[in-house]
Amino acid sequence: MNTLLEVKDLNVSFQGNENENKTGNKSENKNETVTAVSCLSISIREKETLALVGETGCGKSVVAHAIMRLLPPESIVKGTIEFKGKNLLKLSEKEMAKLRGKEISIIFQNPSLALNPVYSIGHQLAEPLRIHTQKMRWKEKEGKKEKVKQKEKREKKKENSNLSKVSRALKRVGFSNPREYMGYYPSWCSGGMNQRFLIAASTMLDPVLLIADEPSKGLDRDRVSELENELKGLKEKSETSLLLISHDLGFVRRLADRVAVMYAGEIVEIADPSSLFESPLHPYTRGLLNSLPERGFVPIPGASPPLSNPPAGCRFHPRCPIKEKRCTQERPELKESNGRAVRCFLCP
Amino acid sequence: MHEAAKKTFRYVASFLLIVTLNFALPRLMPGDPVKNLIGEDVYVSEAVMEELRTEMGLNRPLYEQFTAYIGDLLRFDLGYSYHLHSPVAEILRERIVWTLLFVGVSVLLGAALGTLFGAYAGWKPETKANRLACCGFIALSCTPPYFLALLFLEIFAFKLGLFPFKGFYDVPTPGSIAHHMFLPVTVMALFSASRNFLIMRGSVIQEKGQLYALYARAKGLYDISILFRHVIKNASLPIITLLALDFGFLFSGALFTEIVFSLNGMGTLIYDAIIGKDYPVLQGSFLVVALAVLLANMLADLAYAIADPRVRRPA
Ligand SMILES: Nc1ncnc2c1ncn2[C@@H]1O[C@H](COP(=O)(O)OP(=O)(O)OP(=O)(O)O)[C@@H](O)[C@H]1O
Ligand code: SF4
Numbered sequence: 150m151n152t153l154l155e156v157k158d159l160n161v162s163f164q165g166n167e168n169e170n171k172t173g174n175k176s177e178n179k180n181e182t183v184t185a186v187s188c189l190s191i192s193i194r195e196k197e198t199l200a201l202v203g204e205t206g207c208g209k210s211v212v213a214h215a216i217m218r219l220l221p222p223e224s225i226v227k228g229t230i231e232f233k234g235k236n237l238l239k240l241s242e243k244e245m246a247k248l249r250g251k252e253i254s255i256i257f258q259n260p261s262l263a264l265n266p267v268y269s270i271g272h273q274l275a276e277p278l279r280i281h282t283q284k285m286r287w288k289e290k291e292g293k294k295e296k297v298k299q300k301e302k303r304e305k306k307k308e309n310s311n312l313s314k315v316s317r318a319l320k321r322v323g324f325s326n327p328r329e330y331m332g333y334y335p336s337w338c339s340g341g342m343n344q345r346f347l348i349a350a351s352t353m354l355d356p357v358l359l360i361a362d363e364p365s366k367g368l369d370r371d372r373v374s375e376l377e378n379e380l381k382g383l384k385e386k387s388e389t390s391l392l393l394i395s396h397d398l399g400f401v402r403r404l405a406d407r408v409a410v411m412y413a414g415e416i417v418e419i420a421d422p423s424s425l426f427e428s429p430l431h432p433y434t435r436g437l438l439n440s441l442p443e444r445g446f447v448p449i450p451g452a453s454p455p456l457s458n459p460p461a462g463c464r465f466h467p468r469c470p471i472k473e474k475r476c477t478q479e480r481p482e483l484k485e486s487n488g489r490a491v492r493c494f495l496c497p
Numbered sequence: 498m499h500e501a502a503k504k505t506f507r508y509v510a511s512f513l514l515i516v517t518l519n520f521a522l523p524r525l526m527p528g529d530p531v532k533n534l535i536g537e538d539v540y541v542s543e544a545v546m547e548e549l550r551t552e553m554g555l556n557r558p559l560y561e562q563f564t565a566y567i568g569d570l571l572r573f574d575l576g577y578s579y580h581l582h583s584p585v586a587e588i589l590r591e592r593i594v595w596t597l598l599f600v601g602v603s604v605l606l607g608a609a610l611g612t613l614f615g616a617y618a619g620w621k622p623e624t625k626a627n628r629l630a631c632c633g634f635i636a637l638s639c640t641p642p643y644f645l646a647l648l649f650l651e652i653f654a655f656k657l658g659l660f661p662f663k664g665f666y667d668v669p670t671p672g673s674i675a676h677h678m679f680l681p682v683t684v685m686a687l688f689s690a691s692r693n694f695l696i697m698r699g700s701v702i703q704e705k706g707q708l709y710a711l712y713a714r715a716k717g718l719y720d721i722s723i724l725f726r727h728v729i730k731n732a733s734l735p736i737i738t739l740l741a742l743d744f745g746f747l748f749s750g751a752l753f754t755e756i757v758f759s760l761n762g763m764g765t766l767i768y769d770a771i772i773g774k775d776y777p778v779l780q781g782s783f784l785v786v787a788l789a790v791l792l793a794n795m796l797a798d799l800a801y802a803i804a805d806p807r808v809r810r811p812a
């Protein structure tokens with residue numbers, strides 16, 4: 150299968166000034182550069198689901214936003230992000246805008262804040278349709294000059310068909326009476342409902358690549374399995390590739406084709422879910438799995454290092470139970486062998 | 498609904514308070530209430546004074562006076578100006594039309610200009626033009642409107658002779674009215690715009706950092722359309738509140754401007770009434786201005802409820 154997205158040596162750093170610190174990490178001083186992602190390479194093939202897991206603050210959302218070029222201006226992004234053979238980092242903002250929402254969609258981590266408080270759900274969900282069909286209409290208009298009345302009529306028809314598309318999308322994510330919810334506003338709805346609105350909005354245009362940042366957060370168990378079916382169906386029907394970011398390892402295991410484990414801005418292990426969950430190689434992955442409730446709830450000792458000043462050598466060494474001397478001095482590379490990749494001196 | 502009931506109660510209470518104050522003030526002021534009610538500078542003989550005292554019922558008990566006063570109000574009878582020799586209600590009706598026209602046009606213009614320029618300045622605050630505009634509007638907002646009015650009058654009316662320097666019109670045609678109103682409206686609109694500009698600029702700078710603006714970008718919206726389709730509506734909510742709060746302030750500014758340009762509206766009316774100690778006119782003006790401010794606040798409340806769905810969450 151062809152590679153759809155190829156991220157090579159991605160480095161993202163934030164020129165630390167003022168209070169831009171999202172996590173409120175106090176150890177990060179002012180005027181420090183935070184390197185949120187370093188030397189990250191991942192690839193997603195067509196129709197593939199790649200999951201990205203890791204502790205909070207390890208840079209998962211930053212990767213997602215970097216791919217869509219949504220990072221704030223104070224960020225410095227290096228490396229290449231190739232999507233369908235084009236380097237997204239070289240595209241103009243206008244060309245990028247054409248891809249966003251149509252070819253690459255994202256479900257944000259915080260749905261209640263991602264929706265605009267003063268517009269109705271229906272209006273906001275129809276927006277991607279409006280944005281990405283306008284350009285075509287533009288061309289037609291230039292071709293033959295229509296009469297105003299005809300145009301109005303068509304526009305109305307278009308709006309109606311948009312609304313019925315929205316209502317179908319809402320039905321798919323489990324709203325039995327979508328027309329009613331389309332008149333609602335985000336503040337009238339729960340976080341879980343807003344999450345499902347975002348999912349509907351992002352999947353409506355059948356994107357080639359869907360980035361889902363914690364899509365199962367805030368949903369109860371029934372909704373999670375509904376979401377799972379929805380995402381599975383999306384992949385089968387419309388050949389969408391999925392970059393799935395989640396804390397819910399069970400959810401990841403059921404959906405992903407490959408799983409990438411991130412620690413402190415780096416990929417430490419990539420493997421298919423069954424081998425990763427049954428025989429994890431990297432000490433961090435093992436620790437992560439051991440901290441699951443069903444495996445004894447054993448937390449990894451210590452805390453993740455500050456990204457403004459990561460430890461020398463292997464970034465995991467202060468917390469690693471099997472570290473050696475060289476781990477504190479040399480940096481391990483990501484080594485690939487029979488379909489898996491690990492960043493550790495002691496792993497094959 | 499509960500919230501609405503509370504609000505209605507608050508408005509009714511303020512209304513009653515205004516009406517009561519208006520009743521109490523002339524009677525509490527030092528000196529003879531008759532003098533206070535007809536104006537100090539009016540010359541009348543002792544006998545006429547006594548006659549007036551009985552006519553106005555000032556020798557009757559207070560509650561009777563109050564009910565009579567309320568009855569008069571309900572009939573739009575605000576008393577009689579012995580200076581201008583005509584009923585106060587009639588004078589006010591004639592003058593307020595002009596002031597409302599003047600203030601209304603300036604406030605609307607100022608709101609529109611200030612909001613648009615402020616929004617753009619907040620969207621791209623780092624460009625040179627926007628920085629310059631920001632400095633300019635800060636300077637404007639610090640300048641008292643009457644000073645600006647004097648400046649404009651000096652430059653455009655006296656020095657350049659482009660505009661007339663007094664009155665609303667020579668002949669009451671729209672052209673003449675516009676010609677006469679141009680300078681005062683420009684002054685007031687600039688003043689009002691400067692305040693809206695600064696609020697809007699700050700509001701847009703804050704709102705564009707919200708996640709919904711980023712999500713709008715993620716949907717494929719491009720640059721300025723994010724401002725117009727998503728940010729501007731959120732950012733202009735504070736403007737609604739500001740307009741209401743500012744109404745009284747703008748109104749007083751407008752009164753000073755009227756005086757500078759010798760416009761025959763409420764401003765000059767109140768000014769003349771103060772000079773001539775014409776209390777009935779002052780009292781009536783106070784009532785009308787207070788009610789106008791109350792009404793503006795009410796409208797703002799309503800507009801806010803329409804614009805912000807968070808206020809009208811269904812039960
Ligand atoms: N705009 C920014 N300026 C400075 N630092 C930032 C910025 N955005 C993110 N960071 C830093 O990047 C790091 C990674 O953040 P990110 O949001 O990607 O974490 P995450 O893995 O998504 O965590 P979570 O699971 O909580 O969502 C954090 O330590 C944060 O401090
Ligand atoms: S490289 Fe060393 S410190 Fe790092 S994970 Fe492997 S053993 Fe632990």
Ligand SMILES: [Mg+2]
Nearest residue numbers: 209210258362
């Ligand atoms: Mg995140």
